[in-house]
Amino acid sequence: MKTVALALGSLALALTSAVSAQSWPSRPIKVVVPFAAGGNADITARLIAKQLSDDLKTPVVVENKPGANGIIGLEAARMAAPDGYTLLVAPSSPLVVNPVLYKKVPYDSVKDFEPISQIITYQYVLVVPTASKITTLPDLAKQAREKPGALTYGSSGVGGGGHLAGELLALQMDAKLNHIPYKGTAPALADLLGGQLSFTWDTVMTTVPQVQGGKLRPIAVSGPQRTASLPDVPTMRELGYKNYEITQFVGLLAPAKTPPQIIERLHAGVQKAIKAPEVIKALKTDGGNDLVGSSPAEFKSLIASELAFYRKLVSDANIKEE
Structure with a gap:
């Protein structure tokens, strides 16, 4: 009987999640940014939030939660309900540097978040x-x-x-x-x-x-190719450093176990957002970034590969946490 009860409970939870995903969004969505206003992640988040708000026909508001090199904001997003009403816009450092630099962080970048899309690389x-x-x-x-x-x-x-x-x-x-x-x-x-x-x-x-x-x-x-904003400035590779390449990203994520239907809808929203003229102008033309709009699977693969890259760099350079 206990096994049957557990099975019925799991089925009920699954059905509830499915119904919630179908009616989503029915109230405002919060986007956590783990750094103060005015930075690259914040600017990106506010531009994308506006586009998503228009696309989803519901308010999408940015909430800055700075501190501890992004750890406070990521922990807040990790602990949020996986219902699509709390999202995270994060740059590389808290996702792929903190876990290899600090002895202990309260989140697992791979297991605790559902990647939605890499928005930009810079x-x-x-x-x-x-x-x-x-x-x-x-x-x-x-x-x-x-x-x-x-x-x-x-x-x-x-x-x-x-x-x-x-x-x-x-x-x-x-x-x-x-x-x-x-x-x-x-x-x-x-x-x-x-x-x-x-x-x-x-x-x-x-x-x-x-x-x-x-x-x-x-x-x-520092990237693999020159930037349109500084077309006469060579890459490190062009200057003879064949193995030198270091870039950063800003991406959109959700708490783990957020329903896949919501992840797919948000990904479609990002794809649409990065084609908006005001986003292109602010992030690409004036900002010197490359707009990406990757799939959830591609973003997940990027996070894994960047973790490996920074693990080696931190070790080789003997970088210690403050």
Whole structure:
């Protein structure tokens, strides 16, 4: 009788989930962003939320839950009911860096979330102040080898994209670079502009206005191909670093066990959203990102491969949590 009762209970739960999925959405949807307003993930989330709201005919609101390098926001999304009313827009770092950098995080990036779609991918630009004597990558490499540790670079903090891009550069140059962690990219950029840092790796969205204003000189980009926003700036591969490639992503996810019908509907919504002119302009034309709109299976595969990539990088560079 106990076995029958359990089976009936499971069937009832399945039927309830199916009915819920069919009537979804019947109330506002919340999108958790694990960082403060104004960053790449937040900008992306707000653009996509507006498009999804129009598409689903229901309010889709963004809720910022910053702290602990994204851990607080991801934990909040993990603990939410898997009913399609709480979603997560997250960049790479909390999903694929935190689990390999920190000894313990309260979530499993693979098991605790249902990938919906990778929205964008973006790369970094290696920039120096225009007054710097460094004008090329060989200049930087020469100085780094002649004076180990003398060249400084800033980032948003240990484990941030700019930090990892710098560590990969140091490994492949076989040189010591001095990492200076900040509490965000803005103060690091301010110190670079003020001449307190030798260089930084930062996003195209952040650096292009400074390049166009004549305050920064771009040296290289970190991705597999040049960016349309800086078409004259070569990739690291073009400059002879054949194994150098580091990019970041922003994607949409839901708590594990969210009904597949809802995942499919949201994926279709993202596919539609990234074709909207205002999204293309903000994220691609002005932001220097590549719009993706991958399938849930493709996004899941990306998360797994990026976890493996960063596990090796963190180990090879001996990066320790703060």
